[in-house]
Amino acid sequence: xxxxxxxxxxxxxxxxxxxxxxxxxxxxxxxxxxxGVPAEQVLRDIDLLWVSGTPGxxxxxxxxxxxDDEAGTVSVVQTQRIERPLRLGTREAVSLIAAxxxxxxxxxxxxxxxxxxxxxxxxxxxxxxxxxxxxxxxRLAVDTRPEVAHAVGEALATRRRLRLRxxxxxxxxxxxxxxxxxxxxxxxxxxxxxxxxxxxxxxxxRLDRILEAVVLEDASAEHAASARPYRPAATAEPVRVTFxxxxxxxxxxxxxxxxxEHDDGAFTLTLRVENHAWLRQLxxxxxxxxxxxxxxxxxxxxxxxxASALRQYED
Amino acid sequence: MSTTDAxxxxxxxxxxxxxxxxxxxxxxxRAGVVxxxxxxxxxxxxxxxxxxxxLRELGVPVVTVDDxxxxxxxxxxxxxxAYALAPLHLTAAELAVLxxxxxxxxxxxxxxxxxxxxxxxxxxxxxxxxxxxLAALAPRVREAGGAYGPLLEAILARRAVRFAYRAATTGxxxxxxxxxxxxxxxxGGWYLIGxxxxxxxxxxxxxxxxxxxxxxxxxxxxxxxxxxxDVDSALGRPHAxxxxxxLAVVPERAQALRARGVEPDPCPPLxxxxxxxxxxxxxxxxxxxxxxxxxxxxxxxxxxxxADLRAAVIAVLQAAAALGExxxxx
Numbered sequence: 001x002x003x004x005x006x007x008x009x010x011x012x013x014x015x016x017x018x019x020x021x022x023x024x025x026x027x028x029x030x031x032x033x034x035x036g037v038p039a040e041q042v043l044r045d046i047d048l049l050w051v052s053g054t055p056g057x058x059x060x061x062x063x064x065x066x067x068d069d070e071a072g073t074v075s076v077v078q079t080q081r082i083e084r085p086l087r088l089g090t091r092e093a094v095s096l097i098a099a100x101x102x103x104x105x106x107x108x109x110x111x112x113x114x115x116x117x118x119x120x121x122x123x124x125x126x127x128x129x130x131x132x133x134x135x136x137x138x139r140l141a142v143d144t145r146p147e148v149a150h151a152v153g154e155a156l157a158t159r160r161r162l163r164l165r166x167x168x169x170x171x172x173x174x175x176x177x178x179x180x181x182x183x184x185x186x187x188x189x190x191x192x193x194x195x196x197x198x199x200x201x202x203x204x205x206r207l208d209r210i211l212e213a214v215v216l217e218d219a220s221a222e223h224a225a226s227a228r229p230y231r232p233a234a235t236a237e238p239v240r241v242t243f244x245x246x247x248x249x250x251x252x253x254x255x256x257x258x259x260x261e262h263d264d265g266a267f268t269l270t271l272r273v274e275n276h277a278w279l280r281q282l283x284x285x286x287x288x289x290x291x292x293x294x295x296x297x298x299x300x301x302x303x304x305x306x307a308s309a310l311r312q313y314e315d
Numbered sequence: 316m317s318t319t320d321a322x323x324x325x326x327x328x329x330x331x332x333x334x335x336x337x338x339x340x341x342x343x344x345r346a347g348v349v350x351x352x353x354x355x356x357x358x359x360x361x362x363x364x365x366x367x368x369x370l371r372e373l374g375v376p377v378v379t380v381d382d383x384x385x386x387x388x389x390x391x392x393x394x395x396x397a398y399a400l401a402p403l404h405l406t407a408a409e410l411a412v413l414x415x416x417x418x419x420x421x422x423x424x425x426x427x428x429x430x431x432x433x434x435x436x437x438x439x440x441x442x443x444x445x446x447x448x449l450a451a452l453a454p455r456v457r458e459a460g461g462a463y464g465p466l467l468e469a470i471l472a473r474r475a476v477r478f479a480y481r482a483a484t485t486g487x488x489x490x491x492x493x494x495x496x497x498x499x500x501x502x503g504g505w506y507l508i509g510x511x512x513x514x515x516x517x518x519x520x521x522x523x524x525x526x527x528x529x530x531x532x533x534x535x536x537x538x539x540x541x542x543x544x545d546v547d548s549a550l551g552r553p554h555a556x557x558x559x560x561x562l563a564v565v566p567e568r569a570q571a572l573r574a575r576g577v578e579p580d581p582c583p584p585l586x587x588x589x590x591x592x593x594x595x596x597x598x599x600x601x602x603x604x605x606x607x608x609x610x611x612x613x614x615x616x617x618x619x620x621x622a623d624l625r626a627a628v629i630a631v632l633q634a635a636a637a638l639g640e641x642x643x644x645x
Contacts, residue, residue, distance in 0.1 A: 007427070035434065048326070080330050082329060086399075087397070088435060094428075099454075099456075117406075117408050140456070185455070187457060249504070285607035303635065306636035313617065315586060
């Protein structure tokens with residue numbers, strides 16, 4: 001998709017400010033890196049700036065640059081008064097402030113040395129945004145016990161190996177040694193992404209299911225992050241569940257293969273699930289809103305699980 | 316019209332309005348600034364109005380100068396003092412943290428807003444935003460959806476909004492008329508918190524249940540937003556005091572629950588059906604969440620106390636046990 005004119009304008013103005021504030025000749029490659037665009041785009045931007053200026057557009061009215069083709073550098077010669085840094089728009093400040101506030105807790109866990117930096121930036125930005133700064137309020141979930149959070153944070157910061165005692169969704173406990181890669185903090189849950197030495201692959205551990213974490217003496221090794229997203233095997237048998245309307249959030253949050261709407265707000269989800277323990281837990285917890293489940297074997301399994309659980313309450 | 320033309324015209328308009336000694340009238344702009352000269356009257360008006368809006372949205376303070384009272388004399392200039400970013404003096408570490416914060420958003424609109432901010436901060440500090448040192452952190456917030464932009468604009472402009480909303484309980488779609496106060500993200504969902512004018516009460520609306528784009532209604536500045544908005548109370552998650560659940564657990568099982576366990580005191584007697592169980596106590600704040608978690612353990616965890624939690628878990632299990640039967644209550 002072509003870049004929007006607004007985005008390009010902000011960069012065009014920004015390039016003049018940047019060249020003026022750095023002062024002198026700046027390598028095009030460095031400008032490209034700092035602005036996150038290809039070097040060719042920087043040159044196209046300079047070309048456009050070069051023919052822009054105040055009405056009349058005589059040579060003295062135009063912006064002017066000095067390009068050193070051999071050294072691959074650019075410097076600004078005439079800024080036509082647009083070298084001043086443009087202030088942040090309210091929406092821009094709001095989105096940055098909300099993100100910074102939301103990250104505060106994750107930073108405390110994984111990079112406590114940055115906590116002061118976050119506070120300092122927040123103060124500066126909040127001053128700039130004024131009363132609008134609270135318009136957006138985001139809280140991330142760092143739902144774990146302090147000692148686990150502390151160990152995970154220390155291992156990430158000092159690049160050391162971790163020994164974990166972990167319980168899966170199927171309530172199976174195992175011990176694993178992992179090389180921690182990053183802390184993924186989401187709005188609902190937080191995860192440790194790590195290289196599991198036993199599986200010799202990247203694995204994701206829900207922070208609230210880590211029972212114990214011990215930082216080992218060994219340094220953690222570098223592993224290439226595997227970028228493939230989780231996809232259930234296509235061979236998994238499709239499961240169809242019809243939920244009443246109040247369970248709408250399930251359609252919004254659980255990955256599914258399709259949703260079919262019914263007149264009264266009910267809906268049928270098609271899911272491909274390998275982990276039946278997880279599905280049984282989801283359906284048990286939301287049984288009040290479940291209208292039907294197929295295949296029949298799964299429904300029977302669910303009914304039996306519920307009946308067995310109810311026997312706990314018989315006198 | 317190509318993007319280059321639009322960017323070039325906007326750039327030259329900024330330079331012109333920054334350098335004008337007093338003001339520029341529309342006629343002067345049309346005759347003098349690149350990109351406006353070839354337009355008909357009508358298309359010039361449209362173009363110029365749109366460009367002014369675009370510049371203001373980007374933070375460029377375009378002001379209208381009207382001191383003579385004659386329409387032809389109305390002029391425009393950029394307030395050069397307001398134009399400038401207050402000196403922030405961001406360090407490399409502070410810029411890196413901002414870059415990381417910008418990665419939080421999965422939403423296209425939010426990414427655009429933060430992207431612009433980072434471009435401006437890069438320009439002002441003369442250095443790029445490099446987050447390599449922070450690779451260990453990966454915060455993520457899911458997409459907000461199309462309602463985000465119009466709702467944020469309405470909050471910033473202090474205007475009421477109207478939108479079609481699908482109620483969770485009934486699935487019925489209805490028009491809502493709301494004074495928007497805050498946008499919030501909690502537990503995996505985007506919400507609007509505001510004053511519902513028809514119901515005369517504070518309400519929370521899930522953005523994913525809003526149909527189409529919310530429309531602003533009424534004049535700007537008409538809404539008064541309270542200084543303190545308690546998002547969690549509005550979402551029905553009041554900061555309740557933690558309560559203690561006493562559970563009978565099959566030995567060696569439910570480890571995630573046990574990890575949060577505290578010592579129950581005194582240990583209540585076990586009914587005969589639960590002989591051999593271990594008794595643990597865990598704290599919970601939200602009854603519904605506790606019910607979900609415990610019911611999901613099936614016959615591994617039984618609630619001994621408190622009575623309301625016990626009854627709620629039994630009700631959920633009875634619903635699941637009845638799944639074999641035809642039901643149309645929903």
